[in-house]
Structures are given as C-alpha cells and as structure tokens.
Amino acid sequence: MAPPRAQRPRVVAVADGSPAAAAGLLPGDEIAAIDGQVPRDVIEWRLLVDEPSPTLDVVRGGLSLEVVVGKEAGVPLGAEVASALFDEVRTCDNHCEFCFVHQLPPGLRGSLYVKDDDYRLSFLYGNYTTLTRFTELDLERVITERLGPLNVSIHATDPELRARMLRNRRGATSLRWLRALLDAGITVHGQVVVCPGVNDGPALEQTLAGVLDRYPELATLCVVPLGVSRWSPESSLRAHSAAEAAAVVDLVEEWQALYLRVLGRRLAFASDEYYLAARRPFPAAEAYEGFPMHEDGVGMARAFERELLGEVAEGLGVAPGFFSWVDGAPAEGYRAPRRPPPARGEEATPRLGPPLAADPRPVRVLTGAYGARVLGPLLARLGRADVATLTVANRFFGGNVAVAGLMVGEDVAAALAAHGAGPGTRYLLPDVCLSAGRFLDGTTPEDLPVGVEVVATDGVALRRALVG
Numbered sequence: 172m173a174p175p176r177a178q179r180p181r182v183v184a185v186a187d188g189s190p191a192a193a194a195g196l197l198p199g200d201e202i203a204a205i206d207g208q209v210p211r212d213v214i215e216w217r218l219l220v221d222e223p224s225p226t227l228d229v230v231r232g233g234l235s236l237e238v239v240v241g242k243e244a245g246v247p248l249g250a251e252v253a254s255a256l257f258d259e260v261r262t263c264d265n266h267c268e269f270c271f272v273h274q275l276p277p278g279l280r281g282s283l284y285v286k287d288d289d290y291r292l293s294f295l296y297g298n299y300t301t302l303t304r305f306t307e308l309d310l311e312r313v314i315t316e317r318l319g320p321l322n323v324s325i326h327a328t329d330p331e332l333r334a335r336m337l338r339n340r341r342g343a344t345s346l347r348w349l350r351a352l353l354d355a356g357i358t359v360h361g362q363v364v365v366c367p368g369v370n371d372g373p374a375l376e377q378t379l380a381g382v383l384d385r386y387p388e389l390a391t392l393c394v395v396p397l398g399v400s401r402w403s404p405e406s407s408l409r410a411h412s413a414a415e416a417a418a419v420v421d422l423v424e425e426w427q428a429l430y431l432r433v434l435g436r437r438l439a440f441a442s443d444e445y446y447l448a449a450r451r452p453f454p455a456a457e458a459y460e461g462f463p464m465h466e467d468g469v470g471m472a473r474a475f476e477r478e479l480l481g482e483v484a485e486g487l488g489v490a491p492g493f494f495s496w497v498d499g500a501p502a503e504g505y506r507a508p509r510r511p512p513p514a515r516g517e518e519a520t521p522r523l524g525p526p527l528a529a530d531p532r533p534v535r536v537l538t539g540a541y542g543a544r545v546l547g548p549l550l551a552r553l554g555r556a557d558v559a560t561l562t563v564a565n566r567f568f569g570g571n572v573a574v575a576g577l578m579v580g581e582d583v584a585a586a587l588a589a590h591g592a593g594p595g596t597r598y599l600l601p602d603v604c605l606s607a608g609r610f611l612d613g614t615t616p617e618d619l620p621v622g623v624e625v626v627a628t629d630g631v632a633l634r635r636a637l638v639g
C-alpha cells in the first residue's frame with residue numbers, strides 16, 4: 172500500500188463570524204502558501220496562521236488568488252483543514268514480526284495498511300514511533316516547537332535484541348534519539364510489546380533495568396502483550412499462556428516497587444490485557460497514578476469501574492491531545508473521530524434512547540470477550556438483572572484478539588443473530604470500535620440486523636445510557 176501523497180491543505184469548514192469567513196475563505200479552497208511559506212503539516216499551519224494578518228495563496232477551482240486575513244496575532248483563523256500532514260507520511264522501515272499491520276486480513280480500507288513511523292503522528296495522535304527514521308533536523312524541530320509528549324516504542328533496551336525485533340539494524344542505535352529528547356526536556360511515554368520467548372523473562376528484566384539506568388525521565392512505560400490474529404504470516408508468533416502473562420505482571424509489579432523507591436513513581440505499568448490473561452485482579456485505581464496511559468489500555472478497567480459506579484463525574488474517554496486546541500480537523504485515515512461528523516443542524520452527540528428507568532426493555536451491552544469479563548461483574552453491581560453483556564466473538568481477526576476496539580460489523584451481526592435480537596431488547600454499542608462511524612470491516616451500525624445505540628466508551632456515558 173503506497174503512503175498517502177503530498178497534498179495542499181484543503182479547507183473543509185469555515186466558522187461563522189471568524190476572520191477566515193470575513194476574508195472570504197470557502198470550504199474546498201486549497202492553500203498553496205501562507206505568507207509565502209508552504210506548510211508541511213497542521214503543526215506548521217497553526218504556527219503560520221497564528222501570525223497577525225496572514226496572506227494566504229489560495230487555489231479555488233483551478234484559479235489562484237491572494238486572501239489577506241485581517242486578524243491579531245494569536246486569534247484563531249477559524250478554518251479547518253482536511254488532514255494533518257500535507258507532505259507525505261513518513262512510513263516505517265522496520266519489519267517487526269509482531270506488527271499488527273502484517274496481521275490484517277486483505278480487503279480493508281487502504282489507510283489501515285500504512286505503517287507509519289512519523290514523530291508528528293506521535294505528537295498529534297499518540298501513535299508510537301521507533302525513531303529509526305528520526306533525524307537531527309527532526310530533533311531540532313521537536314525541541315524548537317516543543318512537540319511533546321511523544322510515544323516511543325522501546326521493546327528492548329539491549330541493542331541487538333531491539334534490532335532483531337524491529338528487523339532493522341538501525342533499531343540498535345535509534346534509542347540515542349530517546350536520550351536526546353529526554354535531555355531536551357521533551358515528555359516521552361514508552362512502550363514495550365512483549366513477545367513470549369523473545370523479549371520476556373530475563374530480557375524484559377534487562378529492559379526494565381535499562382530504562383532505570385538510561386531513561387529514568389520517561390513519563391511512563393506501558394508493557395503490553397503482542398496481539399496475534401489468525402492472519403499472522405509468522406508461524407513463530409504465539410499468544411502468552413496464563414503463566415507467562417502472570418510472570419510479566421509479577422516482574423512489572425516488582426519493578427514498580429523499585430521505581431517507586433528510586434524515582435518516587437511507578438513508571439512502568441502492565442496493560443489490562445495482562446491482568447485478564449493472567450486471571451489476576453487489577454491494581455487499585457490509585458496505583459495507576461492518574462491513568463496517563465488510559466488510551467493504551469492501561470488502567471481502563473479501573474477507570475471504567477469508577478465511572479460506571481458513579482464515583483467520578485467525568486469519563487476519561489479519548490485523550491483530546493493536540494486537536495483540543497488546534498483549528499485543524501483530525502487527519503483522514505488515521506485517528507478519525509469515532510462518529511461521523513454531524514450534518515448541519517444535527518446534534519454533535521446523538522440522543523440515546525430513553526433511560527432504563529423509563530424503558531422497560533432489557534439491555535445488552537455489546538463488547539469483546541475481554542470487555543465482558545470486566546463489564547459483567549460491574550453491571551451486576553448496578554442491581555439490574557435485566558442489564559447484561561452480549562459477548563462478540565472476534566472471528567474476523569481470530570487469534571487472541573478479544574478487545575472491544577477491534578469488534579467488526581460482521582461479528583456484531585453474528586452475535587446479535589445468535590441472541591435472537593429483536594426490538595424487544597435495547598443493544599448498546601461502544602463507539603471505540605468505530606472510526607468516522609464505520610467498523611474496521613467497512614460496515615456501519617446501520618448495516619446491523621437490529622438498531623443499536625452507539626454510546627461513548629466510558630463508564631459515565633454507559634451509566635447515563637442505563638440510568639439516565
């Protein structure tokens with residue numbers, strides 16, 4: 172799959188009453204340059220349009236025109252653009268055997284097969300970068316523009332093992348950039364994908380020691396198990412056994428105690444999937460130190476518990492990241508918003524059905540096999556016998572894929588059919604499995620055999636859907 176090509180920023184929305192609207196900018200306009208400079212990405216775009224009265228070279232219907240936007244420095248332009256990167260996405264030159272892109276079934280939308288290793292997507296969306304294609308110029312830009320936090324894939328601190336895992340000799344040396352980023356005060360989160368028999372056991376211990384020795388400024392280090400789909404071309408890849416998962420949990424917890432003594436914080440966290448695979452109880456909510464890696468599946472279960480049981484007022488949901496303040500639209504094809512954009516006059520968050528108290532129908536919450544193990548006991552604590560989970564077996568990906576985020580339409584439809592789904596039951600679908608309103612297999616909730624209500628994937632939203 173070829174990476175997306177370079178493209179000019181294309182305006183997709185202009186806010187009423189904004190400086191962009193006053194200057195006559197229109198959706199569909201392409202911006203060739205701002206004050207003579209061609210922005211490479213939405214980060215540069217933001218910096219350029221932040222200037223007072225920027226001059227935009229606009230291409231409209233094949234004609235070139237100049238638009239001067241009258242505004243003060245720092246006043247938002249009020250125009251959204253269609254993508255985050257205007258030059259080409261930097262693709263990855265690694266060949267990790269555990270790469271999930273290599274484990275996707277054929278025929279999915281093209282953007283899912285793009286293996287990016289672009290620090291800008293790390294900054295914008297929280298994607299992980301191995302830094303094997305990072306350069307001196309990139310470092311200078313990250314430091315100058317303070318492009319943090321960044322997420323870095325570590326996997327192993329032993330150079331030879333890391334190069335072997337990435338199947339790239341530069342994997343042996345690219346963590347020097349991590350040291351440089353930390354030296355410059357950039358916040359970095361690290362990740363270790365653990366493959367049984369490769370970087371677990373003594374190798375994982377060496378990595379945890381290496382982090383303390385060489386990268387103690389890391390904000391967090393999340394330790395996650397590899398996912399193995401039935402499409403994996405690597406015969407040596409296998410899921411952890413329960414005993415192997417328990418050994419990883421034990422090791423991480425042992426090192427947490429050490430980090431806590433030396434650094435005053437736990438630093439490393441095993442993901443929720445590890446506790447489920449090991450059949451161990453999750454650590455207490457406090458042990459997650461504010462849930463900084465919630466979106467990476469670390470502490471999700473405990474956070475959800477607090478939210479569903481009404482112990483906190485707000486759900487953690489999706490970290491808003493950079494796009495909470497930039498006036499650019501999320502990139503198409505990367506982390507698109509879970510729901511499609513609302514049509515004009517439509518509410519941004521569609522209304523759910525009536526709360527349970529007002530609706531006598533039983534409720535089934537659709538979720539993956541792991542989600543059901545977390546959610547089932549929590550729903551029971553709500554004291555409603557008519558609310559339960561409906562587990563969606565993941566036949567599409569197969570293997571050990573059991574998280575709600577990878578549920579696809581055809582598996583959801585099969586679970587509904589097996590349940591004899593009909594209008595006598597309310598079905599709630601977490602939006603984590605959708606991207607711009609579509610499942611990974613390209614279908615939409617409207618294609619399902621019965622109507623489902625899409626709810627935000629946090630305990631507060633689910634509680635609201637259930638009890639009003």
Ligand code: SF4
Pocket residue numbers: 263264265266267269270271272286287288301337
């Ligand atoms: S670095 Fe990431 S995208 Fe690249 S091969 Fe490895 S797992 Fe896949």
